[in-house]
Amino acid sequence: MELAAWLILLLPLISSGLIGMGAFRSKAVSAGFSIGAVTCSFLLSLSMVANVETLNTSINWLAIEGLKFDIGLQIDKLSKLMLCVVTGVGSLIHIFSLGYMKDDKDFSRYFGFLSLFIFSMLGIVLADNFVMMFIFWELVGVSSYLLIGFWFEKPSAADAAKKAFLTNRVGDFGFLIGILMVWILFQTVSFSELQLNVQKEDALMLSGLAGFLIFCGAMGKSAQAPLHVWLPDAMEGPTPVSALIHAATMVAAGVYMLCRVFFLIEGTWAMEAVAWIGGLTALMAALMAVQQDDIKRILAYSTLSQLGYMVMVVGLGGEHDDHYAITGVAGTDAAMFHLTTHAFFKAMLFLGAGSVIYACHHEQDIWKMGGLRSRMPKTYWTFLIGTFALCGVPLFSGFFSKEAILVVAFKESIPLFLIAVVVAVLTTFYMTRLFIVAFTGDARSDYAKHAKESPSVMTVPLLILAVPALFAGYFNMHEPDPIILFASVMAVVFGFLFARAIYKNADKDPLPAKFGIFAKAMNERFWFDEFYQWIIENVQENLARITDIADRWLIAGLLVRGVHGSTELAGRLLRLAQTGNLQTYAFWFTAGLVAVLVFALS
Amino acid sequence: METILFNIFALLAVLSALLVVVNPLSRNPVTSAMFLVTTMISISGLFVLLNAYFLAAVQILVYAGAVMVLFLFVIMLLDVEETARRKLRLVSLTMGFLSVAALFGVYKSSLEATYVKDVDSSQDIATADEIDGFWSEYYAAATSVGESESLVTVGSTQALGKELFSSVNGFILPFEIVSILLLVAMIGVILLSKKDTK
C-alpha cells in the first residue's frame, strides 16, 4: 500500500515531467498522460479509503546533524477525505478541460501545468510535516502562478499571476517564520511528533504567535483578508483552472492545513484571531460579490466568502467529540465538511460558468447574458443545483455543511453567528442575482442569443459533479437544531426574495443608483486593491527607489567613485611637487631632510 | 696665535663663501669664482691649522688651481655676460633660506647636544662666561682627543702616503677606484663637450 500511496503523489509529477520532456508535441498524448495520472490517483485514493486506516511512510530529503527534513506521507481520515476531493474534482476538471481548451495552441502545456498542480496539491494533502507542507505550499503557489498566467501574452493575465504569487508569498513569509518558531520551540516539524509535544509544552503564548504566523500561510492560500486580493484577479486564468484551483482545491489548502495543525492554535489567542478574520472575510467578500458583474468574479467572491466561513469555524474550535468523524473537533470537522461540499458545488458552478463563457465566446459580463436557460439546459440545471447547494437550500449538500458551521458558531460566539447568518442571506442574494440575470429573461447580447449548449465532454463532468453537489451532505447528516434550521432557511428565503424583487427583469443593476457610495464601495471591493497599489507605489517602490539611489549615488558614487576620485586627485596634487625646476627639487630635498632630521632627532 | 689665525681664516672663509653665493655688488660669475678661490685658500689655511699640510697644498693646487681655472675657462669659453637681474622670487628665496637655516639650526643643536653636554661641570666656567656668547658654549667641549701625541705625525705627508698605499690599511682599493673614476670623467668630459662630427 505504501507504493500506492507514493504513486498517488508521484503519478501527476511523472505525467507533468513527461509532458515537459517532449510529450507536448502531441495534444492527445499529453492530455492522455495527464488525465490518466489524475484518474489513477483518484482510483488509488479510493482504494486507500477502502483499505487503509492510517499509513505513514517517509523518505529522507535533507538531513544534517540537528536538522532532518523528510518527505513523508501521512494518510489518515483527514487526508483521505481531502485526497478524494482533490483527485475526484481534479479528474472531472481535467476531462472538462479537454473540451474547454481544445482549440488552444498551448493545449499540452496546459495539461502539463495541471498535472504539476495536482502533484503539488497532493503533496500538501499528504504531507506529514511542516517543511514538506511548505515545499508543496510553494509549489502550489507556482503552479497556480503558471496556470493563472497561462495566457501570458494578455497583460492582465500576466499581472494577475504575478499578483497571486506575490500575495501568496507574503502569507508564506509568515508561514515560514511560524515553522521556524515551532521548530525552535518543539524541535520538530513533524505533525505527529508536534501533536505529542505540544501538550507537554507550556509556551502557549508563544505558540499562539507561531500558530498565528502559520495561519498567515493559510491566509495567503485561502485568500483571507487582507490577503484576499489575488483571488478575484486570478480569474484571468482559464475557467477550469478557476474551478479546480480557485474554488475546489488550492484555496481549500489553507483550511485543510489549519485543520491539520489545529492542535497548535487550540487554546491560544490565535484561535480568536483566526475566527474573526474568517468571519470578517466572509462578510466582506459576500458584500463585494453583491456588486460584481463578471460571472467568474461573483463566483470568486463567493468562494472567498465561503472560505471565510470555513476559516471562521476552524477558529471557533468547538468541542471535542468522537461523534465528529474526521478530526475530532467540532469546528474543524465542520470546516472540512463544508470544504468538501463546497469543493463539489463550487467546482460545478465554475465549470458551469465556464460552459456559459465558452458558449458566449468568452463573454463574462452577466449583464450581457440572459435567457440562457432555454439554450443551455444542461448547464442551466446543473448551475441551478450548484446555486441551491451554495445558498444552502435545504436538502442540498451545502445546507448540511453550512448548518454544521452555524451550529458551532452559535455555540461559541454569538456575534460571529450573526455575521454568519448575514453572510448566508447575502449569499443567497447574490447567487440569485447572478442566476436571474444570467439565465433568465432575455438575451442581452448577440453572443448570448446564439449561445449553444457545450459539448458533452464539458457537460458530462458537470452532470457528474451535480451528484455529489446534491448528495454529499447526507454522509454527515446530524440532528438539526431548530434555531439553526430556522435561521438558515430564513436566510435563504429572504435572500431569494430580495434578489428576485430587485433583479427580476432588470437590464442593469439598480443598486448603484439606490445605494450610491455603498454600492460603489462593494463594486470597488472596498478599495483594497487601490490601497495596496498605493502601498506598493508609495512605500515599497519608494523604498526600493531610495535604496537604489543610495546604492547608485552613495555607495557606488560617493564612496567608490569618491575614493577613486580622491585618490587620483591626491596623485595630481602630489605630482605638483614635480615642477621641473631643479631648484625646487633642491628645496624639497632640503626641506625633506629637515623634516626627517627633526622627526628622528627629537 | 692659532686662535687668531683660526678666527681670521674662518671669518674669511665664511665671508667669501657668502660672497660667492649672495654677492650684492656683482652678478658676474667671475666675481663669484674669485671669491671661491678666497674661500679655498682660507680653507687650506684651516687645514694647516689642523696639521693637514699635505691636504692644504692639494687643496690649493687642485681647487684654487685646477678647478677654478676650469671654471674661469668655461666662463670665458661660453662668454657668459653678466646675467641680467631677474625678478627676485621672494617666496622661493625665503623658503630656501628658511629651510637652510632650519638645517643649520638642527645641526647646531645636535653639536651642542653632543659636545656641550657637561658644560656645567667644566672647570672653565668662569672663562666661558667672560667670552663672547657665540663661542662660549663650545669652549667647554675642548675635547682632549686632539691633544694626543700623534698630532705631529698626523699631518705628515709620509704618514698620509703610508695610510693610502700600505696594503694593511686597504685604502689602496678605493684609490684605484678613484683612478678609474678620473678616467671615466676624462673620457666623459671629452665626449660631452666635443662638437658633433656629423
Next chain:
Amino acid sequence: MNYLFFIVMLPLLASMIVSFIPGSQAKAIRNVTLGASGLSAILSLVAFCTFQVDGGLQFETKWIWVESLGLNFHLGADGINIGIIFMGAVVAFASVCCAGDITHRVKEFYVLLNIMIGGVLGAFASMDLFFFYFFHELALVPTFIMIGVWGRGQNRNYAAYKITLYLSLGALLALIGLIGVYVQADADSFSIPDLINKVKEQSIDESAQKWIFPLLMFGFGILVSLWPFHTWAPLGYSAAPTATAMLHAGVLKKFGLYGLIRIAIPMAPVGAQYWLGILAWLAMANLLFCGLVAVRQKDLNLLIGNSSVAHMGFIFLGIASMNIIGLTGAVLVMIAHGLLAALAFGLSGHFYQQNSSLDMTQMGGLLRKMPLAGSAFLMAMMAGCGLPGFANFAGELTIFFAAWAAGYKLITVIAVWSALVVGGLYMLRAIRNILHGPQGGTWKNSKDSSPLVTTAFGLLLALLLVFGFAPNLLTKGIEIEVKKIVYLVKPDIDEAKHLDVVTR
C-alpha cells in the same frame, strides 16, 4: 595524478594548445576548448560519484614546491569542495558552450577563457594556501582583459577596472590575513590541513585573532561582494562577455566564501565568534538592500547581478550562524547559486546576442518567441526566488533554520522576507517584463537557443533539480567536514545536543 589533477589541468593544457592553433581556425579552437572543458566536466562527475563521503581528503596530488616557505602544489577534495569543483566544471563547460557569441579575436578569447577556467577550478581544488590564492589571481587577469576587450556597453572600461581593483583589494587584504595566520601560527607550511592542525594544537593568540579575522572576513567578503563592497558585481557582470560572467558569477565569486569557511574560521575561531555577529548584519544588508536595488533595475543583467549579490547574503548568514546546519546550508547555496548564476547569465547573454539590448522595458513575450530559452529563464528565475525543487531552496531553507537557531531572529525574519517577497518581486518582474505580455517590437527576429546552448542550459537546470530533489547528495559530505570546523569554534558545543531531537 588522478581525476582532480586532470580536471584542473585540462583547461590549462587546452589554453596552451589553443595558443598554437592559428587564429583563423576558430572552429578548431572552439572544439578544443569544448573538448577540454567537457572532459573535465565528465571527470568531475566521475570524481563526484566515486567520492567517499566519509573518506576525508581524497584525490590528492602533492608536490613539494617551495620547501623553505612550505609551499606545496597540493590538490585535494573533501566533502566541502568536491561539490563545488563538480559545479565549477559543469559551469565551465556550460560557459564554453555559451561562448559562441564571441566573433572577433576568437583565439585570444579562448586562451584566456581556458586559463580562467583552470584558475577557477584550481582555486577550489587547492589544499595549499598559496595555490589557493594563486589560482584565484590566475583567473583574475583574464577577467580584466575579457571584460575590457570583449565586454559590452560604454561602461566596460570602468567595469573592468572596478572589478579588478576590488578583487585585488580583497585578495590582498585576505593575503595579509593569511600571512598573519602563517606568522602567528608559527607555521612552516602553507598547507591548509597542516595549518589547521597546527592551530588546533596551539591556537593563535586571541587578540591577534581579532585582528586576523576581520582582515580575512572583509578581504574574502569583498571578493563575494559583501555589502557595502558589492557595487563591482552588478556592474562587472553586466559588462562582461557571457562566458566570463557565467564563470565569475557562478564559480569564482564563491572563492571568498570558500575561503571564509575553509580558512578564516578554522584559523581564527575566537576572532570568528567575535566578528560573526557583524557579518550577520552585513549579510542582512546584502539581502535586503541589494534585493531592493534589484527591484529597481531596468537592465536584466543589472537585475541578475544585484540579485546575485543579494543571494550572497544567504551564504554569509549561513556562515554567521556558525553551526553545522548553517555552514552546510552555506555550502549548499554556494553550489546552487553557482549553477543558477551561470544559468541566468548564460540566458541573459543569449538574449543580448539576439537583440544587443537587455532593457527590460523594451522586451516582452519572449516565451512565445523562444520557448526553450524562455522556459529555461522561467525556471531560472523561479529557482532564484527560492522555489522548492531547485537546490537553492534546500540551501536557503537550511540557512533560515540555522540562523534562527543561532539566535539571529530579527535578521532571519528580514532574510525570509527578502527571500520570499522581495526576491519574488524582482524575479517575477523580470518574467513579467521579458517572457510575458505582448511581444516587444525589436524582438521579432530573435531566434531560440541553438542545441549546444540549450544543452548547456539543460545541464545546469538538471543539476539544480537533482540537487534540489536530493540535497543529501551534497550535504552528507559537507556536513562531515563542516562539523570539524564548527567544533573548532565551539569545542564544547551544546548546540548539537540542543537540536538533537531530530525532526521528521
Next chain:
Amino acid sequence: MIEPTLSHYLLISGALFSIGLLGVIVRRNILIIYMSLELMLNAANVALVAMSRFNGNLDGQVMVFFIITVAAAEVSVGLALIVALYRKRQTTEVGDLASMKL
C-alpha cells in the same frame, strides 16, 4: 683667547655647507650652483680634517683626498655638460630647464 676646538671647526664647516646649499637653492646660474656645490664638498672636507685631527686618525684625511679627486671629476663633467648645454640652448640658467615636469 681660547683654543679653537672641534666644535668650532664643525661650526665653520656647517656654515660653509649651509651657504653652499643656500647657493644651490637660490642661485639660478648653473655655474654658480656648481661653485656652491664645491663649497658644500669643501665644508665636508673641513669637517673631515678636523675630525681626523681631533681623533688622531688619518683616515679622515685619506677620505678628503678622495673627495677632492671626486669633486674635481664631478665639476669637470658638470662643466662639460654646461658647455654642451650652452651649445644647444645658449643658457646657463636653471630656470630654462623645465621641459620635463609633473
Next chain:
Amino acid sequence: MVDQLKFVQLEMMVLVLGLAVLIADLWMAPSKRRLIGHLSALSLGIIFLFSLRESYVDLVNESTDVFFNSRYKIDGLAIFFKRFFILAAIFVLIFAVDFADRIRSGFSEYYAFIIFALAGMMFAASANDFSMLFVSIELITITFYILVSYQRHRLQSLEAGVKYLILGAVSSAFMIYGIALIFGEAGSLKFEDLHAKQSELLGSNVFLFGMLFLFAGLAFKISAFPFQVWAPDVYQGAPTPTTAFLALGSKAAGFVLLIRLLVISLPDLTREWTTLFICISAVTILYGNLCALPQRNLKRLLAYSGIANAGYLLMGIVAQSEAGTAAILYYLAGYLFALITIFLIINLLTKEGEGEDISCLENLNNRSPFLAVAMTLAVVSLAGIPPLAGFFGKFLLIKSVAIEAFGNIGYFVLLAVAVFGVVASIFYYFGIVRTVFWNHKVDEITPVSVGLPIRFVLVSCVVGILYLGLLPNKPIKWVESAAAVENKSLLE
C-alpha cells in the same frame, strides 16, 4: 697586496673589459659598433659564469680581515648583488647596442661607461667602509651623469643630465658630510667598527645627525621620499638604456649599501628609527603610486612606479631581519626582469624624437603578440599578481614585515599602505595591459621587428619572470643564503 687581488678578480675583469672596449674602439670601424657591444655583453656573460664558479664563491669562507683591512667584503650578499649587476649590465648592453643608432657619437664609450658603472656597482656590493662606499657610489654616479646626458643633441637628455648632476652632487655632499660626522664620532671609517661601537654611538646626536645625512644621500640613490623628486625627470630625459640601468643598478647599489649599513652594521639604530623608516617607506609607496596614476608618459610612469617600488623595498629594511633582506633580494631580481622587458619594449615602439606616451603601446597585441605577452607578463609581475616574480617579491616583503607586525601598530599602518599602494598600482599597470590589448582603430598594422639579440634578452627576461614565479624554490634558497651568510659571519 697581490694575493689580495683574487678577491677583486671579478671587478678586475670588468674593468679590463671596459678598458678593452675603449681601446678596441680606436681601430674598429664605426660600423662594427654592434660587434663591440655584443662582444662585451658576451664577455660579461663569461664573467657572470665565472662568478658562479665554486672557487669564487669559496672566497666567502676566507677570513675577511686579510683583504683590504675589511674595507671590502665578499659574502653572500655581495656575490648576489655582483651577479645581479652583471646580469643587468648584460641586458642593458644588448639594449644599448640596439639603441646605438640614437647616439650620434661615442657608442663604444657608451658601452664602456656602462661597464665602468657596473664596476662601481660591484665595488659597492662589497663596500664595507665609508671610503669604499663613497668612492664606488661616486664612480656609479659620475658615470651616470655622463650616461644620462649622452644624447647631446636632445635637450631633454642634457636637461636630465644637469638635474641629475646637481641634485646628485648635493646628495653626495650630504652623504660625505654625514660620513665626516660619523667618522668623527666613531673614529673609524669601517662598518665593523661602527657595529662594535653601536650602543655607544647611539647616544651621540652628531652621529645620528651624520647617519641621517648619509641616509639622505643613499635615499636619493634609491629615490625614496622625500629625496625622490629627481627621478621622474631624469628617467624621462635619459637615453632609455641608461634609464633602465639607472632604475636597476643605481637603486640596487643604494639598497645593498643600506642593507649593509642599516640592517647588518647598525641594527640597534634601525630599530630605534623604525617609525622613521616606516613613515618613509609608507610615504614613498603612496607618493609613487599616487603620482603614477595620472601619468601617461611611460618612462615617467616607470619612474613613479620605481619610487613606489623603492618604498616596498624599504619594507625589507624596516623588517630588520634576514627574511627582510632576502625579500629585498628577491624583489630586486624580479624587478630586474620586468623592468628590462618593459624598457626594451618601450624602446622598440618609440622612435627618436617621439614621446614615450602610453599610446605607443596601442595595437601592440596585433603588431607583435610576442611583445604583447612579454609586456603583459612584466607589467602584471610588477603589479604583484601570482604566479609571477613580482608577487613573490611582495609576498616575501609583506611577510617579513608581518612577522614583526604584532607588536607595533606602525607595521600595520605600513601593511595597510602597502596594500593600498598595490591596489592603486594595479590601476596604472593594468592601464598598460589595457592599452596593449584593446583600442584598435588602425587601418593597417605595422609589425614590429625584433632583432635576435633583443629577442634573446626578452625571452630570458620572460623566462626569468616565470622562473622566479613558478619555481621559486631554489631562488628563495639562494636569496635566503645570501641574506643569511652575512649575518652569521658578523655575529661570529
